[in-house]
Amino acid sequence: MTALIPLHGSAAARALDQQASARLAGGAFELMQRAGHAAWRVLQARWPQARRITVACGPGNNGGDGYVLALAALQARCDVVVLHLEDHTPRTDLAQRACTDYIAAGGRVALFPEQFPPADVVVDAVFGIGLARAPEGQAQALIEAINAQPAPVFALDVPSGIDASLATAPGAAVRAQVTLQFIVRHHGLHTGAGLEHAGVLLLDALDVPSDLLQMSAPKAQLLQPASLATWLRPRRTDTHKGESGRVLLIGGDLGHGGAIALAAEAALRSGAGLVSVATRKAHVTPLLTRRPEAMTHAVESGSDLQPMIEAADVIAIGPGLGQGDWGRALLRLALEAGKPLVLDADALNLLAATPRVLRDAIVTPHPGEAARLLGRSTRDVQADRFGAAAELCTRLQATVVLKGAGTLVASEGQLPRVIAAGNPGMATGGMGDVLTGVIAALRAQGLPAWEAASAGALLHSMAGDAAAQRGQRGLLASDLFDHLQPLANPEPN
Incomplete structure (x- = not known):
């Protein structure tokens, strides 16, 4: 431990x-x-x-x-x-x-x-x-x-x-x-x-x-950077890509392809063996051009998505998903798949409109999304972050990563963990999409939901701190990619 x-x-x-x-x-x-x-x-x-x-x-x-x-x-x-x-x-x-x-x-x-x-x-x-x-x-x-x-x-x-x-x-x-x-x-x-x-x-x-x-x-409990090596052990010499997990990322409605692209690269840089992306046809070529290692597919209906769901070990949904008919239909299929889930962004906004109990899922709300899920104001969430995270766990029956200064990781029956890393420069668009990819990759590599959420939030924050060495103002979500790979391979304790 x-x-x-x-x-x-x-x-x-x-x-x-x-x-x-x-x-x-x-x-x-x-x-x-x-x-x-x-x-x-x-x-x-x-x-x-x-x-x-x-x-x-x-x-x-x-x-x-x-x-x-x-x-x-x-x-x-x-x-x-x-x-x-x-x-x-x-x-x-x-x-x-x-x-x-x-x-x-x-x-x-x-x-x-x-x-x-x-x-x-x-x-x-x-x-x-x-x-x-x-x-x-x-x-x-x-x-x-x-x-x-x-x-x-x-x-x-x-x-x-x-x-x-x-x-x-x-x-x-x-x-x-x-x-x-x-x-x-x-x-x-x-x-x-x-x-x-x-x-x-x-x-x-x-x-x-x-x-x-x-x-x-x-x-x-305070979770410090030195703990990361506990979860990310060196791989065996004969490891094959299937052992490192198959992640399916769903999102990127029209005009929002960047979000799912960030999540895909984050999952790859965090060690997922195979990453598939289900997105709108308009985003396939740009995403393949940027990151050819991601297996990107045009998905316009549930029938397009079903084979990808069946092949996945972990499903992450939300970055750029939108709240229209396309996003709602794909979210319904993801929730019904019976696979480990990571939900963020518009998946959480849609979930707030039609609440349901989640099983074996990780949700990663920022305070505004947490407020919508709880039917409260963002100020209420920030006035008692520990209480808000605990209530989300109870309502959703899920592991919760409540983002913000001093990110919290909470789950039923566990002492909440506070991430001792991260910086104000990370308060910028796309950071949550990167976190989604990181956590999904660690979940696919065999970590239980509680540990994947803890290790993923820590790895993400550490990468943000490393990227911010050049300055916090102007930090981009994509700046984390150069740091995710080395940090995901820590020296054993």
């Missing part, structure tokens, strides 16, 4: 904090000391030239972590100012103790909005995990001021304003360059708005006993 990094929910993180505190001789304040000093070490390592440190502290224990950091910076002879709102004086015993220690050492405190001291680094210790609603009033103004000032922002545990349980920003939220998570990784910082606001994600387990960590059930 591939190594996966556990990601925890907010409730589990709070419980671990309490359990760890109970184990320590110095109790919860010792754990706070560890957190503050761990954060100070990261600040020193990331910004070694920083001498002016502004620490924005809230009233809770996240603010207490900030006071501990501020004291450490003060003792290192930095120019330190703790900034807080008038009604954000410490409210917990731990935060009050940390604040008292800081002030007793000569630490300065400033009130917002009266001041916002110039800084080389601003530390966000306002709310952390403690806020699950939109900040209001002066709290909102403080977060907006943190984002507006020019210095880099370092968030403690969770950027203030992010709901780490839902991976969303219900209102104003700090945009950090670096976020240091304490004890465990928060699942809500690895996808959606959480990933957008957290910047570089780091972890310090604060020397919490490993048995405590092992007893805590994760909410999700």
Whole structure:
């Protein structure tokens, strides 16, 4: 089984904090000391030239972590100012103790909005995990001021304003360059708005006993590039093309031939043994000219498609399919074929109009398609990406790849996986078509639906990152092809 990094929910993180505190001789304040000093070490390592440190502290224990950091910076002879709102004086015993220690050492405190001291680094210790609603009033103004000032922002545990349980920003939220998570990784910082606001994600387990960590059930798992070799083993010397699978790609209605062409080349570059394409007659010659290895056929009716279905090991349908009579007829045949399926794009839009339970299928919606399948808005999907993916699994009885920042892979009975790869340059037309081809190829090579979806989403994102080395802006879906083949042949672990 591939190594996966556990990601925890907010409730589990709070419980671990309490359990760890109970184990320590110095109790919860010792754990706070560890957190503050761990954060100070990261600040020193990331910004070694920083001498002016502004620490924005809230009233809770996240603010207490900030006071501990501020004291450490003060003792290192930095120019330190703790900034807080008038009604954000410490409210917990731990935060009050940390604040008292800081002030007793000569630490300065400033009130917002009266001041916002110039800084080389601003530390966000306002709310952390403690806020699950939109900040209001002066709290909102403080977060907006943190984002507006020019210095880099370092968030403690969770950027203030992010709901780490839902991976969303219900209102104003700090945009950090670096976020240091304490004890465990928060699942809500690895996808959606959480990933957008957290910047570089780091972890310090604060020397919490490993048995405590092992007893805590994760909410999700982080799938990293090093895991790809687990699925893509070197082939035997006497391998023949039939063993690598026969993929049938269906799509490319009139005027949309590019989508199915991208999917076909992606399937070939990802190792499918044979790739057949069922498309409109107008697209046959261009596709053969571009990629002669794809066996491309003109399909105008169901009778044209049936022999291709019978020969296929896996059917992928949707890229450029359209939502007209042609697309609907071909989708009906694909759904009735009893073969492993990969559905994307217009296949999902048609499915949303006539919902049905899928078996042994993989669906790859972006948030808009997921919203249509669920009868909701795209905003609703993005407000709870984990929940949306889980509901799609239940409704469709399928493996779901919910695309976007921090792509999610979900299936009934499995912990969801978050893809730790990909970049904003991939938000461009055709990327989903390439993903369809990649997943179909891996499914045809013998991976079960859950593993094919996981490995395919990871391979696709890694290829996007490799292609983006020349820059994210202007990245094309076809730029991934040069990288799919080498990445699909990783060195064994």
